[in-house]
Amino acid sequence: xxxxxAMALKDGLVFAADSRTNAGVDQIATYRKLHKFTVDGERVxxxxxxxxxxxxxxxxxxxxxxxxxxxxxLFGVQSLYEAATVVGNTSRxxxxxxxxxxxxxxxxxxxxxxGGQVHGEPPRLFLVYPEGNFIECxxxxxxxxxxxxKYGKPILDRVIDYDLPLEQAAKCALISLxxxxxxxxxxxxxxxxxxxxxxxFCTARQFDITEDNVYFRAxxxxxxxxxxxxxxxxxEMDW
Amino acid sequence: xxxxxAMALKDGLVFAADSRTNAGVDQIATYRKLHKFTVDGERVxxxxxxxxxxxxxxxxxxxxxxxxxxxxxLFGVQSLYEAATVVGNTSRxxxxxxxxxxxxxxxxxxxxxxGGQVHGEPPRLFLVYPEGNFIECxxxxxxxxxxxxKYGKPILDRVIDYDLPLEQAAKCALISLxxxxxxxxxxxxxxxxxxxxxxxFCTARQFDITEDNVYFRAxxxxxxxxxxxxxxxxxEMDW
Numbered sequence: 001x002x003x004x005x006a007m008a009l010k011d012g013l014v015f016a017a018d019s020r021t022n023a024g025v026d027q028i029a030t031y032r033k034l035h036k037f038t039v040d041g042e043r044v045x046x047x048x049x050x051x052x053x054x055x056x057x058x059x060x061x062x063x064x065x066x067x068x069x070x071x072x073x074l075f076g077v078q079s080l081y082e083a084a085t086v087v088g089n090t091s092r093x094x095x096x097x098x099x100x101x102x103x104x105x106x107x108x109x110x111x112x113x114x115g116g117q118v119h120g121e122p123p124r125l126f127l128v129y130p131e132g133n134f135i136e137c138x139x140x141x142x143x144x145x146x147x148x149x150k151y152g153k154p155i156l157d158r159v160i161d162y163d164l165p166l167e168q169a170a171k172c173a174l175i176s177l178x179x180x181x182x183x184x185x186x187x188x189x190x191x192x193x194x195x196x197x198x199x200x201f202c203t204a205r206q207f208d209i210t211e212d213n214v215y216f217r218a219x220x221x222x223x224x225x226x227x228x229x230x231x232x233x234x235x236e237m238d239w
Numbered sequence: 240x241x242x243x244x245a246m247a248l249k250d251g252l253v254f255a256a257d258s259r260t261n262a263g264v265d266q267i268a269t270y271r272k273l274h275k276f277t278v279d280g281e282r283v284x285x286x287x288x289x290x291x292x293x294x295x296x297x298x299x300x301x302x303x304x305x306x307x308x309x310x311x312x313l314f315g316v317q318s319l320y321e322a323a324t325v326v327g328n329t330s331r332x333x334x335x336x337x338x339x340x341x342x343x344x345x346x347x348x349x350x351x352x353x354g355g356q357v358h359g360e361p362p363r364l365f366l367v368y369p370e371g372n373f374i375e376c377x378x379x380x381x382x383x384x385x386x387x388x389k390y391g392k393p394i395l396d397r398v399i400d401y402d403l404p405l406e407q408a409a410k411c412a413l414i415s416l417x418x419x420x421x422x423x424x425x426x427x428x429x430x431x432x433x434x435x436x437x438x439x440f441c442t443a444r445q446f447d448i449t450e451d452n453v454y455f456r457a458x459x460x461x462x463x464x465x466x467x468x469x470x471x472x473x474x475e476m477d478w
Binding site: 150151153154155157158159166167170171172174175179182183195205207215218219222223224226227228229230231233234235236237239 | 389390392393394396397398405406409410411414418421422434444446454457458461462463465466467468469470472473474475476478
């Protein structure tokens with residue numbers, strides 16, 4: 001499984017992803033799910049992926065191989081909308097190719113979050129479905145999740161707001177990931193986190209959070225303590 | 240959908256269930272999912288149900304019709320283990336009967352939580368799978384969930400402990416239900432909550448929590464405030 005979350009906020013974008021892939025609990029491996037396609041000063045396009053690893057890897061490979069070619073590609077697109085179209089089409093292409101000969105019930109599908117900024121546009125964020133179509137984030141619901149989404153959703157619903165500073169939103173993403181990691185073995189460290197500041201056209205604020213990360217461990221412990229504290233202060237019912 | 244949770248703790252048992260049933264978002268109804276089979280002073284058996292409503296209703300009806308008959312029944316069993324067996328067998332019987340003629344892909348399955356106390360035993364808690372087999376709760380993981388379980392699991396994992404007083408555990412169950420209700424439209428009020436005190440053999444502490452319940456509303460609001468407070472006090476990362 002996988003858990004990725006991304007947010008489109010007033011000040012920019014936040015991306016966070018775990019890196020665990022599994023085909024059964026006895027086949028667990030680490031694969032990064034955050035991929036960057038950037039031209040400094042001109043475009044930043046970030047992909048987060050979830051689903052069939054063969055499909056997502058093929059999609060990423062094809063997207064990279066086609067950069068700068070005559071085919072529609074992420075360095076040629078004039079908008080994030082076009083970027084989502086390219087990702088959706090490439091995903092359809094791979095699923096069609098790979099599922100053609102399949103006799104079994106393998107799910108070849110995958111989902112992508114595609115976000116970033118192309119010069120001339122504000123930052124934008126899209127969710128590309130396994131079918132290749134997609135939706136865009138709006139300030140009313142300023143986040144998308146893919147993969148194992150449910151455990152980490154309640155905290156997002158309570159904290160994430162369009163006006164939240166990126167640093168706070170990234171902290172909330174870490175809490176959401178921490179909750180998911182605690183409840184589902186198939187989601188695990190290391191984590192990739194990227195804060196994209198509106199109009200910066202650079203990806204300097206990227207973080208690789210491993211088992212050794214003192215902050216992440218302290219954050220998880222502080223959150224446990226804070227939750228128990230909040231719980232203990234709730235009003236009592238006359239049972 | 241449905242969300243039910245039950246806990247087996249040092250002092251007794253806690254049961255909590257929502258009451259929303261849906262077949263698509265345009266077909267929502269209220270059906271109670273907490274069912275009692277009690278003989279005061281001798282046995283208390285509580286069932287929580289999730290899954291196909293036709294199946295769960297038939298199972299409950301058959302269990303009631305057979306009480307006191309020659310067939311194995313919940314007033315005749317000598318242990319909670321036997322009660323779980325009776326529930327599992329009745330569930331298999333209904334699924335076999337109803338799925339026999341089915342052409343389509345309807346899921347006839349359902350899950351039950353069966354808990355309570357039969358004179359001569361301590362309180363016990365079982366989870367009956369759609370296949371009719373079952374597992375028993377132990378102090379290491381002293382709760383079971385059925386239905387839409389994921390949204391409400393993180394708070395249980397952080398708070399529920401075998402030694403927690405029943406009142407605190409019931410409060411935690413309400414928070415778990417509140418989180419699920421906020422994140423999933425198909426789980427809704429009213430809620431059924433029951434606290435069973437070890438060796439009491441009575442179900443006096445049962446509560447029907449409706450939209451008008453001032454305490455539940457205050458609890459949800461206090462939890463939102465407490466969570467945001469806990470979040471705001473987390474250590475800052477140098478992003």
